[in-house]
Amino acid sequence: MSSRSAFDPSGSDPSSFDPGPLIRKHRTADATLTVTAQGAPLAGQEVVVAQRRHKFLFGCIGGDFIPLANGDAPAPDQPAAAGSQEVADLWLDVFNFATLPFYWGWFEPERGRPDTERTLAAARWFADRGCVVKGHPLVWHTETAGWLMDLPNAEIAKAQVDRIRREVTEFAGVIDMWDVINEVVIMPIFDKYDNGITRICREMGRIPMVRMVFDAAREANPQATLLLNDFDMSAAYECLIEGLLEAGVEIGVLGLQSHMHQGYWGEEKTLATIDRFARYGLPIHFTETTIVSGHIMPEEIVDLNDYQIPEWPTTPEGEARQADEVVRHYKTLLSHPSVEAMTYWGLSDGGWLGAPGGFVRVDGTPKPAYEALRSLVKDEWWLPPTTMVTDDDGRVRFTGFLGEYEVSAGGRTAVFTLDEPGGATVEAAI
Amino acid sequence: MSSRSAFDPSGSDPSSFDPGPLIRKHRTADATLTVTAQGAPLAGQEVVVAQRRHKFLFGCIGGDFIPLANGDAPAPDQPAAAGSQEVADLWLDVFNFATLPFYWGWFEPERGRPDTERTLAAARWFADRGCVVKGHPLVWHTETAGWLMDLPNAEIAKAQVDRIRREVTEFAGVIDMWDVINEVVIMPIFDKYDNGITRICREMGRIPMVRMVFDAAREANPQATLLLNDFDMSAAYECLIEGLLEAGVEIGVLGLQSHMHQGYWGEEKTLATIDRFARYGLPIHFTETTIVSGHIMPEEIVDLNDYQIPEWPTTPEGEARQADEVVRHYKTLLSHPSVEAMTYWGLSDGGWLGAPGGFVRVDGTPKPAYEALRSLVKDEWWLPPTTMVTDDDGRVRFTGFLGEYEVSAGGRTAVFTLDEPGGATVEAAI
DSSP, X not given: OGGGSSSOTTOOOGGGOOOHHHHHHHHEEEEEEEEEETTEEOTTOEEEEEEEEESSEEEEEOGGGHHHHHTOOOOTTSXXXXXXXXXXXXXXXXXXXXXXXXXXXXXXXXXXXXXHHHHHHHHHXXXXXXXXXXXXXXXXXXXXXXXXXXXXXXXXXXXXXHHHHHHHHHHTTTOOEEEEEEOTTTGGGOOSSOOHHHHHHHHHOHHHHHHHHHHHHHHHOTTOEEEEEESOOSHHHHHHHHHHHHTTOOOOEEEEEEEETTOOOOHHHHHHHHHHHHTTOXXXXXXXXXXXXXXXXXTTOXXXXXXXXXXXXXXXXXXXXXXXXXXHHHHHHHHSTTEEEEEESOSBSSOGGGOSOSSBOTTXXXXXXXXXXXXIIIIITOOOSEEEEOOTTSXXXXXXXXXXXXXXXXXXXXEXXXXXXXXXXXXXXX | OGGGSSSOTTOOOGGGOOOHHHHHHHHEEEEEEEEEETTEEOTTOEEEEEEEEESSEEEEEOGGGHHHHHXXXXXXXXOGGGGSHHHHXXXXXXXXXXXXXXXXXXXXXXXXXXXXXXXXXXHHHHHHTTOEEEEEOSBOSTTOOGGXXXXXXXXXXXXXXXXXXXXXXXXXXXXXXXXXXXXXXXXXXXXXSOOHHXXXXXXXXXXXXXXXXXXXHHHHOTTOEEEEEESOOSHHHHHHHHHHHHTTXXXXXXXXXXXXXXXXXXXXXHHHHHHHHHTXXXXXXXXXXXXXXXXXXXXXXXXXXXXXXXXXXXXXXXXXXXXXXXXXXXXXHHTXXXXXXXXXXXXXXXXXXXXXXXXXXXXXXBOHHHHHHHHIIIIITOOOSEEEEOXXXXXXXXXXXXXXXXXXXXXXXXXEEEOSSEEEEEEEEO
16 A cells, blocks of 8 residues: 555655655645734834644543542542643643543443533633543443443433433533544444443444434534544445445544554554545544553554553653654654644553553653654744744745744734645734 | 354353254255145155255356366366366266356456357356356456556446446346455455556445446346455455445345365354344355365465465365365354355365365365265255155155255156245145
């Protein structure tokens, strides 16, 4: 598949891939900004232009901060530092996109007593800090509500639809983006344990199931961005997507998981994967990415959940490798125009599988990967406050990453955005 | 998935699976046959009842006998014995269902000069000997016509549709069963080499491609049985099928390949696989089965075509194992009511990959697997000419495998069929 990627089709050294020109092409605008004051161009004046926000969604899961956002004591099952204000500051300095947990078995362990208020407080906490917030997931066979097992299938389906309507409605305006359904490829044939969602997916079939839950979410919030999400990057996911699109199910975004506990994918596999899913013309989100800073999980493990070890330490060599791979991975994703978001699966170590997959150690100190990512997001790909002088027509020219900017002069500030790559003519009235 | 198969859900010893009762349940009828002569029951008479044909399609590829059927010299690229009358006799003694090759690149290497006559003569040769004949395949990215590469995509699609119409029309009445399209799961992302079919499948998408070619085949022969066929037994094939069914594409039969060069699947995997595809309510054909009588291909080989060795001998131990596995495999398939056909992929050794996958050695002598299969098909599952005495109402009772029978008395013979399992009341007028 390399012939369809940015690589030389002869399949030579992946290190020859240079994402730089593609990132500039797809992620930056050459802006001509006209600054006006009281309707007239502000000519020959010093102005300061500064980026405020990225358009690209640099995401991370945010569940660690639910206690902090609620003024509660840290959760007993997480490292003390992980939910601290200090780590929250690290989080907010790099990320602009939070994924919050809606696993049904956690969210509503007892039927009729959903954990709405605490989650809503956390969602508002992120939104107040300028973040886009996504809920994950509304439907999944894993971590689903145990009490579904007591219901006949028709009632499970009704409970699922009701649950979607409730959450999507109650969080609307704060959470307008949802991983609606997770891992549909395996859902009806999941055989590790019985659960209500596999039961109904097997009975209904995948496409009617997806249609049902997407319809419920869209009806509850017509403005919401609705994702299909899967870990299965094989032709199975392609076939599922093609079937859904043929059946007229309106998918907003394709979510691709990329937990790399068994090793970094590399540029070639990553681009080939994106290319295969980009051909459906839908935006792509990398929804769940992990790159470990310790030893790599053995490749013979098929279900990552089967790898349970007492301790999985982060190591200096692992941290150096992780930093390198993180930079390569983010650059690869930004080089492809279909990718609109990337969510890293946990800022702190000690999360899923106990893997050293975070950018921050259990003691709260940042790893090299954190610094490397911050330097991309807030330095290499960022316009710091920059003094420019307007020409006779009040114009300044600069190249910047897509996102929100401000321009200041004489103690006044105006905001503008760079929305599309390429040449951009924008105006800001101070 | 064992919990959905005939196994004890506790997943115990596969050898505990006893297919016998299921085979009797799904494959035999308890017949009450009334024999009449000139409108009156033939009471208290000796009659001879004999099976003539199985309803179950015991199939094998038949391309080896195209030269024989045409009165030509054997093909230079096949073992001399493989296409001989002696091996043909072995074939016809066990099988009632022939698959003939329609690989486009072989069938019409030069555009406009299809190999219709020789193939039609071979199809008639099998049909005249009581066999159902299937064509394989009408659409496939492998072995497709090289000259497609010179055409723009719209013309490739038109040539493909025209080709389907031509073959399905010209062979109708002799071949009324087709593997319409082969290996669609991988078709649009096949990346070993460029070819016309991958090009159009990638452009159209899998579902429109399948719809186009099934529509063409059905239009050319509305009575034909039309198969979708794949080697990919993963959830990908399920997703493809679900998408096609949701889109209203009328698939007649699901074809499952089972080339077992890397080892016999075993009863549990086989039944679990059937169960996953049986839930669509369509008949299932095992379209391509191979079980080798030599060493097993290493499991790390992903594409079987990548395993090319100078010699792959059949061995005495391998032949004993093959015979055992062949019996287990056929019994497993007949134990499941959804399976209507099983095609073995080559009677003689020396076929695909040079594997010792045949039931007959290159010198034309049958292996133990041949004798074992023959003893199932023509002995254990067969009613030989059997003398019975009719009761006062002209009736005899017997249990037989579904298929065609004859009853003879006083030098006269009548034919009847047992079509459905369970109790059957049939009448034969001699």
